[in-house]
Amino acid sequence: MNAIEIHQLTFAYQKKQPVLSIDQLTIQLHRFTILHGPSGSGKSTLLKIIANFLPRHGGQLSGQLRMPKSQRVAMMFQDPGMQFALDTPRHEIEFALENLQVTSTDIAPRVDAALTQVGISDLADRRFATLSGGEQQRAALAVIIAMDADILLLDEPFASLDSHNRQLLIASLVQLQQAGKTIIIADHDLSGYRGLNADIVSFKDKVVRLSHDQAQFLLDQAPAQSIVTDLLDTHESPAVSLHHFRLKRADQLLIDQPELEFMRNRVTLITGESGSGKSSLLLSLAGLLDYEGSVTLFKWPLNSFKPRELGRKVGLTFQRASDQFLNVTVAEELALSRRQGKQTYFNNDRLNKWLKRLGLSKMDDRVVYSLSGGQQKKLQVLLMLMMGQPLLLMDEPFSGLDAQSAADIAALIRACQEHSGITVIMVSHQFTNLSSLVDYQLALANHQLTYQGRKQS
Amino acid sequence: MNPSWQLFLVLIISLEISFTHRLIANLVLIVIAAIILILQRLHWRTYLRLLFLPAIPAAALAVTIGCFSPGHDWWFAAVLASRVYAYVFLGATVTVTTTPLKLARSLEQNAHLSAKYAYGVLAAVNLTPRTISAIKTIRASARMRGIELHFYSPTLYFKAILQALRWSDQLVLAMESHGFVENQSRTVAEPILVSVSDWLIVVGAIICLQVILIAFP
Structure with missing residues (x-):
């Protein structure tokens, strides 16, 4: 048998709420297959079923899934930080190879080869806690490469990677596929796969494999990442200014910025390589990370604010949506933001309208942690916008979102911003169709942030 | 020694x-x-x-x-x-x-301790820095929603326990996806x-x- 064959398959965590149902699907071995569809359509679930994690770890499965014999399966997860049991990339790979009963003398060379293949030899002995999301994701791929698995399952593996790293990783995946491996990737965004000879399984409406021509059409159509913004207008008043600002992570210099201003009531996008310190910058502005130099927030020094006051002035949407939640159900979370929130834009009508548009209505009793990655992200952004802090920092607000959801979230941010004038500083690797939202763009390279864009006409 | x-x-x-x-x-x-x-x-x-x-x-x-x-x-x-x-x-x-x-x-x-215990405990130890930063994150995210969590606040512990449960599930998946099978013999890197x-x-x-x-x- 040369394929994974699926027939009449349904999977549900709770009775009568199937999260995935497939009539008939064949995934060819030795091919590059992309599971493509909106968030919450069951892509991750299918990967976990193929990896044999589900229904062993919960849920009910009916129907048939036939796997080819003697194929070793390895999986890479959506959340880069949570796939390691040990402390460093080297130890994690050693652990995996020990499990596969590789002889002691073969382990070290295989570890080195895998690390070199994904280009992280210099990170081999760094602790995972000090690596950026992108670096962790490359380490995770190194483990899979070292394990020499036959079927590689990757769940949104590039969500926190910039296009350069993404291209590097896709190139190494193509190499693996040409060497006879089967690559199955769940991704809502096809922009990085342009020109690739890949099969596409569409999860829109119903799960089907697209014909070769359809797949090629979709891949060629995928928009390239680009954004056009105006150059900074220095006459505006700043919300945040940095002065001799230096930021480090584990003795490694991230940012060294003599002067910088973020403009009031504007949306500023920060782009840059993964691991360059974009998220760390947001954390430091939220008072969660130490820095050198001085930061002025609405004309007052940042460190003069008491934690409680700072919480009223600065909001941060965390990279991981679940970090934002404090309650159990969707309704409880919404109630909390309603009670404490200052954003006047959200009256009952508008809130209900947005809940509907984001696909979050009628979910009141759902446990927030049981929502799909994309649904969690949408809820998280909504909850923080409802709080209405004058400065909102957003770390990857579009990660894990399909094009439609991302556009909806962008429209929501814009609506709040136009209604009550908030300052938004966001970090995103995904900026397709963001031109209408973003006012200014900052690029972080060589430890410096510089405004990009063209002169205002 | x-x-x-x-x-x-x-x-x-x-x-x-x-x-x-x-x-x-x-x-x-x-x-x-x-x-x-x-x-x-x-x-x-x-x-x-x-x-x-x-x-x-x-x-x-x-x-x-x-x-x-x-x-x-x-x-x-x-x-x-x-x-x-x-x-x-x-x-x-x-x-x-x-x-x-x-x-x-x-x-x-x-000492021929079962690998499940040896690595389970080790994985938990490796979660310590993550636990500390998780507590920080929980308190910060509460402050941004207008709630002050003290070290005795039940919400803090509820979130921390929830987090720990999720981690333990994910840790199992992580170990399994890296080839770990209970009671199966393993080789040694060192x-x-x-x-x-x-x-x-x-x-x-x-x-x-x-x-x-x-x-x-």
Whole structure:
């Protein structure tokens, strides 16, 4: 048998709420297959079923899934930080190879080869806690490469990677596929796969494999990442200014910025390589990370604010949506933001309208942690916008979102911003169709942030 | 020295001094452990911490026994206080001379502890920095929603426990996706050997301890 064959398959965590149902699907071995569809359509679930994690770890499965014999399966997860049991990339790979009963003398060379293949030899002995999301994701791929698995399952593996790293990783995946491996990737965004000879399984409406021509059409159509913004207008008043600002992570210099201003009531996008310190910058502005130099927030020094006051002035949407939640159900979370929130834009009508548009209505009793990655992200952004802090920092607000959801979230941010004038500083690797939202763009390279864009006409 | 044997020896010694009341033995153990620790050339802050943290329970014990026990037995007070220091210093000799990974590998290879326990505990240890930053994150995210969480707030613990449950599920998936199967045999990346000197040190140390315990008060 040369394929994974699926027939009449349904999977549900709770009775009568199937999260995935497939009539008939064949995934060819030795091919590059992309599971493509909106968030919450069951892509991750299918990967976990193929990896044999589900229904062993919960849920009910009916129907048939036939796997080819003697194929070793390895999986890479959506959340880069949570796939390691040990402390460093080297130890994690050693652990995996020990499990596969590789002889002691073969382990070290295989570890080195895998690390070199994904280009992280210099990170081999760094602790995972000090690596950026992108670096962790490359380490995770190194483990899979070292394990020499036959079927590689990757769940949104590039969500926190910039296009350069993404291209590097896709190139190494193509190499693996040409060497006879089967690559199955769940991704809502096809922009990085342009020109690739890949099969596409569409999860829109119903799960089907697209014909070769359809797949090629979709891949060629995928928009390239680009954004056009105006150059900074220095006459505006700043919300945040940095002065001799230096930021480090584990003795490694991230940012060294003599002067910088973020403009009031504007949306500023920060782009840059993964691991360059974009998220760390947001954390430091939220008072969660130490820095050198001085930061002025609405004309007052940042460190003069008491934690409680700072919480009223600065909001941060965390990279991981679940970090934002404090309650159990969707309704409880919404109630909390309603009670404490200052954003006047959200009256009952508008809130209900947005809940509907984001696909979050009628979910009141759902446990927030049981929502799909994309649904969690949408809820998280909504909850923080409802709080209405004058400065909102957003770390990857579009990660894990399909094009439609991302556009909806962008429209929501814009609506709040136009209604009550908030300052938004966001970090995103995904900026397709963001031109209408973003006012200014900052690029972080060589430890410096510089405004990009063209002169205002 | 082999980490498992070292741990085993320290446990035996600690057990013995728990059931005997000998001041000289405790002092000898403290001096030996202190020499080992000094030879490791640790950061001066570590030494300070080792000296002052046990001072609180040691002083509390000594004062209780010396001032408030019926016999005002200061000798017994000294025994108990020195015992606290002996525990802490002996324990420190294990933690500073080995890493958690090395200890886990040694326990798996030399003490034949099941890999599930060895790596399960290790994974939990590796989660410590993550736990600290998670608590920070929870408090920050609460503040941004207008709630102040104190260290006694139930929400903080609820979130932390929830987080831990999710981590444990994900950790299982992570270990399994990296080829771990319970009760299946594994090879070793770094063989950890038990040498003759390990035997000699353990046997020699235990004999010396008996002599000191019997000979001195």
